[in-house]
Each structure stands twice: as C-alpha cells, then as structure tokens.
Amino acid sequence: MLRVAYDAAEAERVREHHPAFQRDGFAGELVPEGALPEVLQRPGRIGLLTPHDGAVHPARWLRALARDLERRGARIHEGTRVVQPPSLNGHGVQVLTDHGAVLAERVVIAADGALPSLVPAAVHARARRLNMLATAPDQQPRLPCPVSIRDGYEYAQQLPDGRVALGGFSDLDGPASYTDREELSVSVQERLTRYLGEDLGVSAPVTHRWVGIVSYAQDPVPTCGPVPGTEDRVLAAGGYNGTGHVQGFLAGRIAAELAVTGTSPQADLYARVVP
Ligand SMILES: Cc1cc2nc3c(=O)[nH]c(=O)nc-3n(C[C@H](O)[C@H](O)[C@H](O)COP(=O)(O)OP(=O)(O)OC[C@H]3O[C@@H](n4cnc5c(N)ncnc54)[C@H](O)[C@@H]3O)c2cc1C
Incomplete structure (x- = not known):
C-alpha cells in the first residue's frame, strides 16, 4: 500500500x-518523488510505502468467510432486511424483518452503515455514503499497488x-454524504471521472459506478458494546470511520466474547453505545 502526499x-x-509508524513497530519506507509511480509524480510529492499492507477482493473474502461459517453450522439469511431497532420481548429479543419477526436470545448488530438506524442510542455515529467507480482494463500498468492520496480521501488500485x-x-x-441512501452523488462521480483521466491518466471507459454505506463516529473511536435498555441482550458494533476491514474483525471478536461470557479483555478499546 502506498500513501501519497497530494x-x-x-x-x-x-x-x-513515517517515524510514528516505526515507533509502533511497523515497517514503512519513504518514497521520494522520482520513485513514485510515474503517473503520480508531481513536484514536492512523496510517498510512504507499507509493504505489509494490502487489499482484499471483498466479494471473494466474504464468500470465503460465509462458507467457513456455514461449515461450522451458522445459517445465513440473505435479502432479509431488519426494519426497526430490535426490542426486548419477554425473555428474548424481537427482530422485525421485512419477511416476519424473529425471536432470539441475543442479537449482535454488526452492520456498520446501519448502526445509526438500528441503534438510535448510538447518536454519535452517522451513516455516510462513499462513491466508487471501476473501469474496463487499461492497457498500461499505472499503479503497482493500492494507493491512497490526499490524507486517504482518494484511493485507487489497478x-x-x-x-x-x-x-x-x-x-x-x-x-449530503451523511446519508444511508444508496444513491450515486452526481458531483462526486463527475469529480472521480475527471480525476481518473486528469490525475491517473486512465482513458479506459468507466464500466461500474456504485456507493457503499458506512458510518462515521464523531468520537472518533468506533463503537462496540451492549445497547442500553436491552439487559445486555443486544450488542452493537460500528462507526468505523471507513476502517472497518480491520476494526470490524476486532469489534466482532469483542462482541462475541461479550455475548458468550459477558466480558472481553479488549472491550475498553472502543466507545460504549451511549445515548
Ligand atoms: C468505498 C469504500 C471504501 C472503503 N475502504 C476501506 C479501506 O480501505 N479499509 C477499511 O478498513 N475499510 C474500508 N471501508 C469500510 C469498510 O468497508 C466497512 O467499515 C466494513 O465493511 C464494515 O463491516 P461491517 O461488517 O460492520 O458492515 P458491512 O460490511 O457494511 O456489512 C453489513 C451487512 O449488513 C447488511 N445490512 C445493512 N442494513 C441491514 C438491515 N437493516 N437489515 C439486514 N441487513 C442489513 C448489509 O447489506 C451488509 O451486508 C470502505 C468502505 C467503502 C464503502
């Protein structure tokens, strides 16, 4: 992964x-302007290469996880939307979906972008949409590794x-980015298209445009823990500020430990769900 200073x-x-990374025990190399990928070179720019970092193919990754969970006995129901925050019902928790109600002993809400709508107590997290595009194959190799630029606002990989x-x-x-509506932003998509041609020099046509819904915490520490008023039967995690590929797995482990044993040695890493 290459961070490039805009x-x-x-x-x-x-x-x-760079030194902050090293103090924390991570490898990282400063990359002078002349050694940046040619298309990213501009006067005064430098990069920070973190060879231990990388990218995953999200669909393959999730399918592999799903297969493994199913092998262990989990049942996955796709296309079933939870339509309101889960609530206590007798000795269990009722989860209302668009296909019917489910009664569960415990519920873990692990949907980053849906945290604000399914956990109204998590007032410090707001849903946010992030715009993406993808092109047809570009004949020229331009980006040898995933790149983030302008403090991570832009990210690209070939x-x-x-x-x-x-x-x-x-x-x-x-x-307008603070929304859970899965609609493209015309202005952001136009800007991405311009950036693709003018900054990355890519002329291959755009084949896909989409948005992903995440949530941002004002804290800005992500949230993980029991939802107040649910007798610790509902746990929630999210508000990862666009870093859930790492945080989500850690929060998932904490939520699992809390659900099974009532305690987790790492629970204090994250903010509690507080109204
Ligand atoms: C464009 C983009 C770039 C990103 N880049 C990075 C990155 O470089 N590094 C990084 O660490 N993170 C990145 N993220 C953030 C990362 O994708 C998220 O933080 C992470 O996916 C959160 O994982 P999750 O399992 O909590 O939620 P999700 O992956 O969002 O999964 C939640 C699931 O719940 C489902 N769901 C939502 N609402 C409901 C409902 N009401 N009922 C039932 N199901 C529901 C959704 O359909 C989804 O399948 C990026 C996100 C986007 C959109």
Whole structure:
C-alpha cells in the first residue's frame, strides 16, 4: 500500500507518519518523488510505502468467510432486511424483518452503515455514503499497488487484468454524504471521472459506478458494546470511520466474547453505545 502526499502540506504529515509508524513497530519506507509511480509524480510529492499492507477482493473474502461459517453450522439469511431497532420481548429479543419477526436470545448488530438506524442510542455515529467507480482494463500498468492520496480521501488500485477501481471525494459531497441512501452523488462521480483521466491518466471507459454505506463516529473511536435498555441482550458494533476491514474483525471478536461470557479483555478499546 502506498500513501501519497497530494501537496507540500501533506508531505509534512507523511514525513511525521513515517517515524510514528516505526515507533509502533511497523515497517514503512519513504518514497521520494522520482520513485513514485510515474503517473503520480508531481513536484514536492512523496510517498510512504507499507509493504505489509494490502487489499482484499471483498466479494471473494466474504464468500470465503460465509462458507467457513456455514461449515461450522451458522445459517445465513440473505435479502432479509431488519426494519426497526430490535426490542426486548419477554425473555428474548424481537427482530422485525421485512419477511416476519424473529425471536432470539441475543442479537449482535454488526452492520456498520446501519448502526445509526438500528441503534438510535448510538447518536454519535452517522451513516455516510462513499462513491466508487471501476473501469474496463487499461492497457498500461499505472499503479503497482493500492494507493491512497490526499490524507486517504482518494484511493485507487489497478487489478491484475488492468481494471482500475477508484473512490473518494466524500468531502466534496459535504453534508449530503451523511446519508444511508444508496444513491450515486452526481458531483462526486463527475469529480472521480475527471480525476481518473486528469490525475491517473486512465482513458479506459468507466464500466461500474456504485456507493457503499458506512458510518462515521464523531468520537472518533468506533463503537462496540451492549445497547442500553436491552439487559445486555443486544450488542452493537460500528462507526468505523471507513476502517472497518480491520476494526470490524476486532469489534466482532469483542462482541462475541461479550455475548458468550459477558466480558472481553479488549472491550475498553472502543466507545460504549451511549445515548
Ligand atoms: C468505498 C469504500 C471504501 C472503503 N475502504 C476501506 C479501506 O480501505 N479499509 C477499511 O478498513 N475499510 C474500508 N471501508 C469500510 C469498510 O468497508 C466497512 O467499515 C466494513 O465493511 C464494515 O463491516 P461491517 O461488517 O460492520 O458492515 P458491512 O460490511 O457494511 O456489512 C453489513 C451487512 O449488513 C447488511 N445490512 C445493512 N442494513 C441491514 C438491515 N437493516 N437489515 C439486514 N441487513 C442489513 C448489509 O447489506 C451488509 O451486508 C470502505 C468502505 C467503502 C464503502
């Protein structure tokens, strides 16, 4: 993974990032402007390469996880939307879905983007949409590894077959980005298209455009723990600020430990669900 400083101010932050990384025991190499991928080279730019970092193919990753869970006896119901926050019902928890009600002993709400709607007590987390696009294969190899730029606002990778996936400019979306509506933002998509051609030099046509819904915590520590007023029968996790590929797994383990034993040695890493 390569972090690229967009301008001189970010280059300063990258220079501070490097020793901070090392203090925490991570490998990382500063990359001078001339050694950046050609398409990203601009006067004053530098990069920070973290060779231990990487990207996953989300669909393959989730299918592999799902297969493994099913082998262990879990049952997965897709296409069943929970339509309101789960509530106590006798000695259990009632989960109302668009296909009927489910009564459970315990419930874990592990849906980052849906945290604010399914856990109204998590007032400090807000749903946010992030725009993406992908292109047809571009003949020229431009990005040798996943790249994040402008403090992580933009992120791009070129797949082995040459396709480029690019996301970003959620700040351009402004207050409108705080929504759980799965609708493209026209202005952000236009800006991404321009960035693709002007900054990354990609001329391959755009084949896919989409948004993903996540949630951002104002704290900004993510949330994980019991939902107040549910006798600890409902646990919730989310508010990962766009970093759930790491945080989600840690929060998942904490939620599982809390559900099974009532305690977790790492529970204090995250904010509690408080109204
Ligand atoms: C464009 C983009 C780029 C990102 N880049 C990174 C990155 O580089 N690194 C990183 O760490 N993270 C990144 N993230 C964030 C990361 O994807 C999320 O933080 C992570 O997926 C959260 O995992 P989760 O399991 O909590 O929720 P999700 O992966 O969102 O899964 C929740 C599931 O619950 C389902 N669901 C939602 N609402 C309901 C409901 N009411 N009823 C039933 N089911 C429901 C959803 O359909 C989904 O299947 C990115 C996100 C986006 C959108």
